[in-house]
Amino acid sequence: MLLKKKLVPLFLFLLMAFSVTTKQAAAVTSVVQGRDMLFAQIEQLLAEVARLQTLLTQRQTINRDGVPKPSYIPYVPVLFSMEFESVYLVEKGRLVTTVPGKTVSATDAKLFTLFVATLGEENVATYVKEWRVFYKPKSDLGAVVEYIPAAEAWMIGVNREGFVAGDKEIVASFANLFIHEFAHILLFKKSDFETNFTEKFWTTADHTHAAKLEQISSTERFAILSHYYENNATRFVSDYATLKPSEDVSETFLAFVREEKPLGVSVQEQKIRSFYSDTDFVALRGVLRANLIAIGAL
Secondary structure (H helix, E strand, O other), X not given: OHHHHHHHHHHHHHHHHHHHHHHHHHHHHHHHHHHHHHHHHHHHHHHHHHHHHHHHHHHHHEOOOOOEOOOOOOOOOOOOOOOOOEEEEEEOOEEEEOOOOOOOOHHHHHHHHHHHHHHOHHHHHHHEEEEEEEOOOOOOOOEEEEEEOOOOEEEXXXXXXXXXXXXXXXXXXXXXXXXXXXXXXXXXXXXXXXXHHHHHHOXXXXXXXXXXXXXXXXXXXXXXXXXXXXXXXXXXXXXXXXXXXXXXXXHHHHHHXXXXXXXXXXXXXXXXXXXXXOHHHHHHHHHHHHHHHHOOOO
16 A cells, blocks of 8 residues: 555655656657748749749849840930940950840941950950941041949940051051040049140140130141141140140040160150159050050051
């Protein structure tokens, strides 16, 4: 009887312990099932998000008529609102069409090849976002550049008039044009250089001349440019350099690249030598000269 009395409490204790353990196991099972259900719901939500993203992408890339939309929306120029024959995106130094189904024209490709050969693949990939081609016969506008703020890169537009890939003189002329436009790009981040250049070398008469040119048509401009240059040939490297300070700096940069370092005391020679004070320009001069030699333009 005594043993039986002792076993009864032990049995009751084990029974209670078993009951508690069973409840805990049930609770754990419930948690696991709840977790699995939650994971399943998350997977369903992720699948729905993926489906919606696919639909959104399709709506963004395909018009209502089923025609694919351009993968890139071209920049809308502020300074140059002319009509461009072709607009290309530059990716890793290569042309990509912005119109579905359109291919790169042979002339555009040859122009761009010369552009890359002149400036170098690295410079093109670093600075150029868009490459455009226009046709303006009998125009003094050979090319344009404009900064694209959103891309932190540049749009280059080139007048294809007169371009012949196999003509040595024409190739050299276009290579010079590309270096001139590249100078505008380089000086955008070196504005202090242009400011100092202008303050040091431009006279009141130069500024008056430039202001006058802004008030006349492009057809009248050539004669005035030529006349002013003839009277100031020791101060400017070309007639176009007299147009305004930014063009003077770019034209002088071209002379800096193409010519040997001048030793004279004329203002023109001082302008060219001023570029030697910038180590970046000196290093770039060597690269561009090597490129010009490689394409037979120096």
